[in-house]
Amino acid sequence: MSTRSVKQIIAAVSVSDGAGVKIKRSIGLNAQLRFDPFLMLDCFGSEQADDYIKGFPPHPHRGFETVTYMLDGHMLHEDHLGNKGHLKSGGVQWMTAGRGIIHSEMPQQEAGLMRGFQLWLNLPAAEKMKPAAYVDLPPERIPQTEPMPGIRVKVIAGNFQHAGSTLAGPINGLSTEPQFYDIRLSAGSELTITLPEQHHALLYPFSGEVTVKTAANHQQVKEHQAGLLTQGSDVTLTAASAVSLLLLAAKPIAETVVQYGPFVMNSAAEIEQAIRDYQQGTLTNAGPASQITLNNPA
Template sequence: MSARTLQRLIPAVQTSDGAGVTIKRSLGQTPQTRLDPFLMLDFFGSDQPGDYIKGFPPHPHRGFETVTYMLDGHMLHQDHLGNQGHLKSGGVQWMTAGRGIIHSEMPQQDQGLMQGFQLWLNLPAAEKMQPAAYVDIRPELIPQVTLSEGNSAKVIAGLLQTDSIQQGGPIRGLTTDPQYYDLQLRAGSRVTLELPVTHNAFVYPYSADIYVQDDKEQRKVPQHHAGVLTHGNSVTLVATEDTKVLLLAAAAIGEPVVQYGPFVMNSTAEIEQAISDYQQGKLTANTAAGSIELAP
């Protein structure tokens, strides 16, 4: 088994998005901080309503998928297809923008803690113009498994594997084969997880630091840093204090990425077409909806 090691760190920087929501952005700050097929990872977390209350009013997307994972709080998703979903603590919304969608994500609370993640996951060229699709994944549909040394994991997508456990998540079968785990690790523990050897992968600790173990040493990934991993078929994480950390992996697409705000395509001409379609009301002219099937 070849162990993955820490290749580089991408510290999250504070910025704002939507109508003024305060976020920490790691992947996606610049084209150089992407990790094929991951385009962007944002963390939002505050108990100050002014940091989140204005939310994300209606806005367009084309060419990729958005995955919103709510740790705490309540937001309402609405889109031009008529979908409406209440995203609450522990739940996930998985949206394929495809050829075009206009949606909003607005807080349904005016006090208290709201925190979670939004991930942008690229689509291959052959799938960028597919019909838009959306699914809510309620917390009870996300498996939680007990790992060694009292650790645990929520499996949002893919197939989590250790030497003794195999547990699939509700999202499987996509072209990029995303693996999305939320790990809760106890102080003084370690866990080794298998990963597809061809996938790009990174970790993102969000409650304390984490360490990546290689043959010689443990290398620290500080809280709110994306730790990009080398290739291999396993990764060992070590916690010196109670820690929560995302582990994400997916198959690289290997195609050109051209982004203009909420549009991600393969060429400048396709971006210009997306802008034109949006301005002329054609982005969502095809009202046919796709579907995202949850694994049993």
């Protein structure tokens, strides 16, 4: 059994996207700052409406998956498939763009705090052109556990393993086997989590800072930093003061990534085809939508 440590820190940088939404981007700032299969990780959060009010008007995607996790606030998703989903505090939207989807994400509030994340997760070449799929997960569909006093974990995807017990999240069965946890640690607490040994994994504290503990050293990951972890089985987290963080892990794909804005493929020729398909109105021509299989579907 090997313990994971921090191998690289990527500090989030303030940028804007969509129609001027202010975000903090860590993974995906440039092509060298991807972490297979994680393409991009954005954190948005503001009480100033001007920072988010214009939202993300209709735009296309091809070749990957997007995961939007809303901590606070209310956004509306609409897409060309006819899906219409209200993403509210604590909810998750998991979308497989596949061959192509055109969607929008627009704020449904004119004031107050809007805070959350969007993750871009790559698809292997064999799945990049499959039909699009979409699912809404309201807060009550996301299981949580308190593995010990002062610690709470929400399991959005994968299987949370701790001290010999397992809690399965609603999203499972995808080829990259993603693990997506929202972890809250109180001051002075310590948590050891078992992850699939060959998965790439990272931490992102969005409130406070966390320490990754190994026998050799203690490595700190500060607020709004992505801490990329070495491969291994266990990761031990400690908190000197209260911290909230995401822990993400997934099976690497090990394929060439070629990206042009909202299109992520394996070659320049495939990118050029995606652009032509979008311009000609055929990006989304793939028959009926596919399905994302859920554990314990409602």
